[in-house]
Structures are given as structure tokens and as C-alpha cells.
Amino acid sequence: MSERPRSRRPAEVAPEEWSDWSWQMRHRIRDAAGLGAWIDPSDDERRAIDALGDRFRFVITPYYASLMDPEDPACPVRRQVVPRLAELDDAAGLADPLDEVAHSPVKNIVRVYPDRIAFCVNNECALYCRYCLRKRMVGEPEWAMKKRELQAGIDWVRETPEIRDVLLTGGDPLIFNDERLGWLLESLRSIPHVEILRLGTRLPVTLPFRVTPALCDLLSSFHPLWVNTHFNHPKELSEEAAAACDRLTRAGIPVGNQSVLLRGVNDDERVMKTLCEGLVRMRVRPYYVYQAQLLEGTGHFRVPIERGVEIFRALRGRTSGFAIPTYVLDTPYGKVPLSHPYLKGREGDDVVVEAYDGRLWREPNPLDPPEPAS
Numbered sequence: 001m002s003e004r005p006r007s008r009r010p011a012e013v014a015p016e017e018w019s020d021w022s023w024q025m026r027h028r029i030r031d032a033a034g035l036g037a038w039i040d041p042s043d044d045e046r047r048a049i050d051a052l053g054d055r056f057r058f059v060i061t062p063y064y065a066s067l068m069d070p071e072d073p074a075c076p077v078r079r080q081v082v083p084r085l086a087e088l089d090d091a092a093g094l095a096d097p098l099d100e101v102a103h104s105p106v107k108n109i110v111r112v113y114p115d116r117i118a119f120c121v122n123n124e125c126a127l128y129c130r131y132c133l134r135k136r137m138v139g140e141p142e143w144a145m146k147k148r149e150l151q152a153g154i155d156w157v158r159e160t161p162e163i164r165d166v167l168l169t170g171g172d173p174l175i176f177n178d179e180r181l182g183w184l185l186e187s188l189r190s191i192p193h194v195e196i197l198r199l200g201t202r203l204p205v206t207l208p209f210r211v212t213p214a215l216c217d218l219l220s221s222f223h224p225l226w227v228n229t230h231f232n233h234p235k236e237l238s239e240e241a242a243a244a245c246d247r248l249t250r251a252g253i254p255v256g257n258q259s260v261l262l263r264g265v266n267d268d269e270r271v272m273k274t275l276c277e278g279l280v281r282m283r284v285r286p287y288y289v290y291q292a293q294l295l296e297g298t299g300h301f302r303v304p305i306e307r308g309v310e311i312f313r314a315l316r317g318r319t320s321g322f323a324i325p326t327y328v329l330d331t332p333y334g335k336v337p338l339s340h341p342y343l344k345g346r347e348g349d350d351v352v353v354e355a356y357d358g359r360l361w362r363e364p365n366p367l368d369p370p371e372p373a374s
Contacts, residue, residue, distance in 0.1 A: 032049045120137065
């Protein structure tokens with residue numbers, strides 16, 4: 001069993017400050033000068049921070065910055081959160097590739113399936129991932145949710161009896177304090193037809209100190225409640241992250257993981273196997289791995305779907321079956337497993353897949369994606 005990494009707390013920061021999630025939020029890195037305290041930014045990274053400041057915000061928690069290799073720009077943790085000029089070179093990328101706005105009956109509720117919704121309860125995260133599906137929303141004031149807007153969403157759920165499963169996402173719902181989160185969960189739990197509550201959160205990965213005993217006690221009072229988090233690379237499986245997941249599971253909360261297949265991060269059989277087996281040791285179930293979307297500024301992250309199929313075929317028979325996540329493509333018609341019979345084949349630069357209801361979706365996915373400009 002490999003030893004888990006541990007975050008690198010600066011000597012001048014007291015242990016009780018470092019492990020205080022509110023301290024971490026107040027001291028987030030927001031510019032190249034702040035980043036320089038943790039790594040030696042490359043020229044590309046410095047120029048990208050300046051060039052992309054108005055397009056997609058740059059924020060990193062000190063905890064997550066401490067997991068980065070300070071000397072290596074190819075560090076898989078660093079690649080996920082530090083801007084790169086390649087983000088400016090993506091002619092195919094879309095702002096809303098899943099057409100979520102068209103599936104929104106009220107502000108920040110996304111309904112693709114008849115019986116379940118994603119409720120984007122805020123527009124903030126502990127840090128901003130460069131491949132974020134909702135980068136159009138994160139940190140942008142028009143997508144913030146006032147309490148009356150949250151109440152309007154709750155009222156819509158109450159008036160829509162088909163909804164049995166509510167996923168709270170964002171942004172990140174654990175950015176809320178315990179009082180606000182408790183109010184939201186209690187309001188939804190009071191609706192008779194809502195059977196399951198789910199939280200989609202990356203804070204066990206990016207800010208594990210948020211998963212306090214008090215938070216776990218709160219969440220455990222709203223069972224059945226599930227948590228899905230988002231580890232992408234074994235370097236993220238730190239002692240602190242493992243402890244956060246342990247607190248959740250000991251509170252009776254099932255924890256699953258949803259990764260994104262990212263070029264230069266986890267598009268390798270060995271890395272994916274190490275990640276999934278490490279998650280299982282933490283009692284976190286590898287659930288989904290998403291094909292990276294056709295999202296603006298992410299061309300340098302996208303992997304040919306055939307390569308993804310190879311990776312997950314290579315895991316079969318070489319590790320525990322429950323350690324192998326389902327490789328999926330999210331489409332405006334819902335999630336589609338990228339395996340037979342859902343993967344129908346290739347037509348030129350497009351891959352054709354079949355959704356759960358028989359509709360076909362054509363995903364632009366060239367076999368030889370262009371190298372990003374240096």
C-alpha cells in the first residue's frame with residue numbers, strides 16, 4: 001500500500017489556522033504573486049494568469065496549492081488549477097455544451113431526466129478548476145442565489161411531484177455555512193416526494209477541513225443522503241482528504257467519486273488504476289469518469305474517446321470490479337456509457353453515441369487533436 005501524501009503547511013502558519021476552513025478561504029491565492037509563494041510559475045503560466053483574468057477567475061486554496069510540485073509545470077495537480085495560454089486556443093469550445101440553460105425551468109435548476117434534477121445552489125467553489133463545466137457561472141454575480149431564489153427553486157420542486165432525487169451542486173454546496181445548508185436540506189427533506197438528497201462537492205479534495213464533525217452530524221440527520229466528490233489524480237489522495245472522507249462514511253454517508261478524463265492528468269492506465277484503488281482504500285466508490293466536454297478553453301484537456309475506452313478496458317480483470325468506474329459522456333440528452341452498445345462508432349471527426357432513450361448524439365472528437373500553441 002502506497003503512503004498517502006500530506007499537505008505542506010508553511011512554518012509561519014499555525015496548525016490550528018491551517019486546518020480552519022475559513023482561514024483557508026480567506027487566504028486563497030488570486031494572482032501570480034500569491035502563486036509564487038507556492039510554486040515557481042512558468043512564463044506560460046504567468047502570461048496566462050494575466051491574459052485570462054477577465055474570462056475565467058483564478059482562485060486556489062493554500063491547502064491545494066501545497067499539493068502541487070513547485071518545480072514541474074506538468075504536475076497533474078498544478079495542471080488542473082493554474083491557467084495556461086492553451087485555454088485561448090480552442091475554436092471548438094462552447095460556453096454551455098450540455099445546453100443546461102434550455103433545461104432550466106427556474107433559475108439554476110437543471111432538469112434533463114423526468115425524476116431528478118441538479119440544483120445549482122450557489123456560484124462559488126473553494127477553487128476554480130480550469131476544465132469546470134460551469135465556468136460560465138462560477139464567480140459570476142448573475143448566477144449567485146439569494147435566499148428568495150433558493151426558495152423559488154424549493155417551491156418548484158414541491159410543486160413537481162415527479163422529482164424524487166435532488167442533487168445539490170453549484171458551484172459547491174459546502175461553501176454554505178452549516179446554518180444555510182441545514183435550512184436548505186430541511187426544506188427539501190420536508191417535501192414528501194423527494195426520496196433522495198445528494199451533494200456534489202469537491203471540497204473533500206480541495207478543502208478537506210470543511211468536512212468537520214459538526215457538518216457530518218448535520219448531514220447525517222437528513223438520510224438518505226449521498227455525497228459524490230471529485231478526485232482526479234492519486235496526488236490528491238492526501239491524509240487530510242482521506243480523513244475527511246472517513247468522517248463522512250462514519251456518519252453513514254455513502255461517498256462516491258466522479259472524475260473527468262483529462263489529458264496530462266489521468267489519461268494513463270497506471271494512473272487511473274492507482275487512483276481507483278486508492279479511492280477504494282478510502283471507502284470511496286469510483287462511480288463515473290466523464291469524457292471532458294466540448295467546453296470553451298479546454299481543448300488541451302480533451303482525450304480521444306477511443307483512448308478512454310482503451311484505459312477502462314485495460315482495468316477490467318486487473319483490479320476489483322467495484323474499483324472500475326463507468327466511463328460516460330454527458331450529453332444534452334443525459335449521460336451515455338462509452339461502451340457497447342451505447343458507443344455506436346466513428347464518422348470522421350465525430351463519435352456517435354446512443355442515449356438511454358434511443359436518440360443519437362454526435363460528439364466532435366478528432367482522433368488527432370491539435371497540439372496547443374506554445
